[in-house]
Amino acid sequence: MADVYMNGKFVGTCLEPENFVEKVRVNRRKAKYADELNVTYHPDEDNVILSTEKGRARRPLIIVHNGKSLLTDDHLMRLESGEIKFNDLVAKGVVEYLDAEEEENSYIAITPEVVKPGHTHLELSPLVILGSQAAMVPYPEHNVAPRVMIGAKTIKQGIGLYVSNYLMRSDTDVSILHYPQNPIVTTKMYDVMNFSTHPVGQNIVIAIMAWDGYNMDDAVILNSSSIERGLFRSTYYRPYSIEELKYPGGQVDSIEIPDKEVRGYRTEDVYRLLEKDGIIYPEANVSSGDVLIGKSSPPRFLSSLEEFRFGVEARRETSQVIRHRESGVVESVVITESDDGNKYVKVKVRDSRVPEIGDKFASRHGQKGVIGLTVPQEDMPFTADGIVPDLIFSPHSIPSRMTVGQLLEILGGKVGALMGNTIDGTPFQGDREMDLRALLKGLGFRDNGTETMYNGKTGQMYRVRIMVGNIYYLKLRHMVANKLHARSRGPVQLLTRQPTEGRSKEGGLRLGEMENHCFVAHGAALTLKERFDSDRAIIPICKKCGLVAIYNRFRRKGVCSVCGDDIPITFIEMSYAFKLLLDELKSLCMYPKLIVGPK
Amino acid sequence: MTLPPSIKKAVERESEGLNKSKSKKLLEETERRFREMSVVPAEAVGVISAQSIGEPGTQMTMRTKHFAGVTEMNVTLGLPRLIEIFDARREPSTPTMTIRLQDDVASDENKVREIAAKILEVSFESIMKEIVIDLLNFKIEVTLDNSSMESFNIDIKDVEKAMNKVFKKHKIVILKSGLIRLSPKDTKTILNLYKMKMKLKSMHIRGVPGIVQVLPIKRRGSWIIMTAGTNLRRVLKVPGVDPTRTFSNNIHEMFRVLGVEAARNSIVNEALGTLKQQGLEVDIRHIMLVADTMTLNGDIRGITRYGISGDKASVLARASFEVPLKHLFNAAVHNEVDNLSSVIENVMINQPIPIGTGLLKLVVKRDKK
Incomplete structure (x- = not known):
């Protein structure tokens, strides 16, 4: 039962x-x-x-x-x-x-x-075995399963025309591809999803070969002449916004060109693009440090120290500045009202992103890589017909990853490009390889997609046949221009006096614990000390009680808050973080006495 | 620097028959090479060892179980085993022994199987079919499993002997058919009866206690016995077993039975074997350094906060490794002084570390006045 x-x-x-x-x-x-x-x-x-x-x-x-x-x-x-x-x-x-x-x-x-x-x-349909994303990969049944998943994941990262009203939106961190295309090799899912209204890539000519070692380890070589013709160009948009807040006690922010007397006033130069209302005008060229929206705020505290400051002198400068190391053109300025009824200004900045070394690209088969070199067309290899590839892909990326679907797509792409129609790569029911081969042969090409190619620099014929064809490629949203970062000196944190963290704060790159161990293992004691000198501090120490003392420079005498005035002190070099640790111990009612030896 | 005795002996052996100047040259050259090979003062051997073990450790696959022999015998290997060794856990998660046999026995499969059968622990539970508590007559009735008795080669007389030993004054009736009746000697409580049942079930009949499984394997022409479960002390006494080449993978057991030096060698062998099994080659000297550190005070201490990491002299060094507050508070209570003599403390206060170039100090000779 x-x-x-x-x-x-x-x-x-x-x-x-x-x-x-x-x-x-x-x-x-x-x-x-x-x-x-x-x-x-x-x-x-x-x-x-x-x-x-x-x-x-x-x-x-x-x-x-x-x-x-x-x-x-x-x-x-x-x-x-x-x-x-x-x-x-x-x-x-x-x-x-x-x-x-x-x-x-x-x-x-x-x-x-x-x-x-x-x-x-x-x-x-057998197509529904896969999800909407995996079914976007053409010929997935010829790939290893993990590659199909990686492919599905990378398609989502491709930049294209994500919405057609992008000019009226203010999404953060988005890009629009200038010349998006529909793929030559599609699947049924592309129709189902209305893909042609929001395509994400471009059909390019690809050659699978090694080229001077600049496409090793998943790097790709891009034809710089193609880039000059507009291949994979995109525009990057970033909105900035500011709100005129009202504070208790009747004080208000004001969006304006800040007065020179305001606390924290920047240089006059950075306000030059602001119009009378304190807001930048559209199509203004902005670069690092420029103010987009000028604003001043009332003082944060009405403390006794600032009592003698009056009027604008007491106000703080709180303008919206363009992000560090970014530049561009002001796309649009919107002045509106926030939910709380405050004046609310939104400025969108656009910047063009031309493919450069380090930008990330991918096919739809989980084969992603960054540009290793851009080469002018005249130096690129060419076929007997004079076809020059837009991208050179390393053959070493194929055997271990077993993305046979990619090879089929190249074959199908070539047939589709030559015949002027699309090729169906729908999972389990796409156009057959044998048919594609026959078609290609009928078009006067070798049926496996390979062609004889010539060295673009010397004109010599390559002694191997090289696979050339058309493939749908995606420019992924990870671009070096948004990530490049280095620092030799710069801002430090207030509490620890150590360098700030992160690119947006112009931060340092941390030398971590394991890196520290490497210096120790090499016995490079002084190099290690130098690397950790970022928060070096020379602290006066009371010789009597071993606590941090104060040095009165004017009277050239030591003052200890425990032992009193005119006390023998000594100066000790230590990391500021350690001084902080000593303070922390004191707050726990422990007495971290420094026993000072002879110099 | 003098050569170790073993190398000196080898040199002497080699120089036999050579003339005096040549043998002298050989000795000098050997000494020179030996000096070159030795570690330089102020070398950070500990960090190098840690990195040399740690880096291959990152490559270890997460697959932990592996079939070591032909028959099913799961042994914990890989990273979990390595952690077990360096933490000096009391009990390994899969205790095993490798029993080597005396030369005359090792080649004879029958004799080996005989010894293996002798070592394997047989408890009452493994040879019985059914156990019933008869509450009416206050008896326990057991039916023996004849087929499993046969496979263990156990006679009903062996059972009788064992039972007479354990239940001395109880009334025992054993029938030829394999039926056993057992009644308690005095107090007739149900609890007592139940306790007897449990005692009977776990009754030891034959073999070495603790050895749950035996597996004779032929390796390089001679037979050895692998076991699941360990009891080194008892196994070493079994006739036919070679006590000099038999060991357990339980480091603490090796220590208890054979002493610290054996424990040290055991750590080295187990760690090296685990790494080798994963196809990783680590120089033995790195592991020897770790093993020496773990055993240097005559006891085994793991590399944990209860072991050597918690025994560091410096408060700051201890505080930087797990539970800092505990160490700081205790240091404050005991008025501890940190001499800032080790590496970690000096990194913390940003002073040159006493290793490598930082160990050397400039000494200025003052004029005598």
Whole structure:
């Protein structure tokens, strides 16, 4: 006797669970029960699970009865003519939705051809085995599974036309590709997703060869002449905003060109682009340090120290400045009101991003890499027809990763480009390799996609055949211009006096614990000390009590807050962080006495 | 610098038959080479050892279980085992022994299997089929499993002997069919009966206690026995076992039975073996340094906060490794003085570290007045 659970609650038992489950299914298909109902019988636990709850992932499948799919050509014709809709099929009991649990008890045929008497369901299409992202990879069944996943992940990072109203939006950290294209080799998913309204890449000519070692280790070589023609150019947008806040006590921020007397006033120069209202004008060329929106705020505290400051002198400068080391052109200026009814200004800055060494590119097969070198067209290898590749890809990236789908895409891309049509690379049902080869041969090319190429610098023929073809390539959103960073000196933190962290704060690159161990292992004691000198401090120490003392430079005498005035002191070099540790110990009521030896 | 005795002996052996100047030259050259090979003063051997073990450690695969022999025997290997060794855990997660046999036995498979059977612990539980508490008559009834008794080569007389030893004054009835009735001697409580049942189940019949599994393996022409479960002290006494080449992977057991030097060698062998099994080559001297450090005070201390890392002289060094507050408070209570004589402290206060170039100090000779 099997237990029956409805939405996780025990509701009763049944004697013939298999029959019961079958009966429920039949009734569901007859639309006697809601089509949201799913039912499963677990023979090993001997219980029947019924669920109607929300939050289950369910998917549609064609019902198979006695080895025959219930979906007929008649259905398809009427669907096409618009006589019936997909939901009518559900109502008629031709298609049903299964949840993960009920799917466990089903035997699902992948294609109509393989349907046998044992099957309970048929996939709508083999494509739906993959998700919307993985199905964007052409010929994924020829790739290793992890590469398909990496490919799906990289497609999401491609820059293209992510929305068509991007000019009216203010998204942070976005780019728009100047000349986005639809891929030559597509899958059915591209139609389903309306991909042509938001494409992410460009079709380029690729050659698979090594070139002077500049494309080793996943680097790629880009044709600089192609770049000059606009290949993979994009625009980077960054919005800045500022709000005129109101403070308790009637004080307000004011968006204006700050007065020279304001505290923290920058140089006059950086305010030059502001108009009378304190806001920059559109199409202004801005570079590092320039103020986009001028603002001054009331003093933070009304402390006794600042009592003698009045009027503008007491106010602080709180302008919105362009980010460190960024530049560009002001795209738009929006003046509006925030939720709290304050004046709210948004300035969007655009900057062009021409492909350069270090920018990241990828095909749709999980083959990603950065530009190692840009080469002018005249130095690039060329084919007998005079075709010069836009990108040179290393052959060493292929065998270990087994992305055969990429090779097929190149083949298909070549055929599609020559014939002027698109090639179907839909998972499990795309155009066959043999057909592509035959077509390519018919077009007068070698059927495996290889061609004889010539060295662009010497004109000598390469003694190997090189695979050349067209492939859909993506420029990924990771660009060096947004990441490049170095520092020799710069700002330090207030508390520890150590360098700040992160590119936006012009920070240092940390020499960590393991790096420290390397210096120790080399016995480079003084080099190590020098590297850690960033927060070096010379601290006066009271010789009597061993605590931090004060040196009165004017009287040239030591003062100790414990031992009193005119006390012998000594100066000790230590890291400021250590002095901080001593302070911290003192706050824990410990007495960190420094025992000072002879010099 | 003088040569170690073993090298000196080898040189002497080699120089036999050579004339005097040549043998002298050989000795000098050997000494020169030996000097070149030795570690320079102020070399940071500890950090180099740590890096030399740590770097290959990052390459170790996460797959921890592996079949060491032919038959199923799971031994913890890889990173977890390495951590176990260096932490000096009391019990390894898979205790095993490698039993080597005396030469006359090692080549004879039958004799080896005989010894293996003798070593394997057989408890009452493994030869019985069913155990029932008869509450009406206050008895325990046991049915023995004849087939498993046969496979262990155990007679009903062996069972009788064992039972007579453990249950001395109880009433025991043993039938030929393999049925045993056992009644308690005095107090007839259910609790007592239940305790007897548990005692009976765990009753030791034959073999070395603790050895759960034996596995004779042929290695390079001679037989050895691998075991799951260890009992070094008892196994060494088993006739036919070569006590000089038999060991356990439990470092503490090696220490208890054979002493610190054996424990040190055990650490070296186990660590090196674990690394080698993963296809990693680490110079033995790095591991020897670690093993020496772990055993230098005559006891085994792991590289943990309870072991050598917690025994450092410097407060600051200890505080920089796990639970800093504890060390700082204790130092404050005990009025500890940190001489700032080691590396970590000097990195903290940004002073030259006493290693390498930082160890050397300039000494100025003052004029005598």
